[in-house]
Amino acid sequence: MRTVKLEHNDDIVLDPTDPQLVKRGSLLLDGHxxxxxxxxxxxxWIARLSVSGExxxxxxxxxxxxxxxxxSP
Structure with missing residues (x-):
């Protein structure tokens, strides 16, 4: 089992053209x-993994x- 952390990034990075977006941030798995x-x-809630594209x-x-x-990793 992995350690999961959802970092909340500053709200000023929200896309104003996407009114459905409430919050977003960085995803850390096992500290990375x-x-x-x-x-x-x-x-x-949606997660996008950068390496696998999943x-x-x-x-x-x-x-x-x-x-x-x-x-899976």
Missing amino acids: ECGEWEQRRDGT TIIAAGRDDLIERLAFS
Whole structure:
């Protein structure tokens, strides 16, 4: 199981052309930055892994963290 940390980046980096975006930030797995995450107004949370290009969509924050913790490296 991996250690997952969702770093919240400053809100000024939000894309003003995307009104569905609530928050976004850096994704750290086992202490290494490896992608980004975002929270959407419809309640979904999305993680994009930079190396594999994989996108993980979850129903909430806890669900996203759990899925990332058990994902393959």
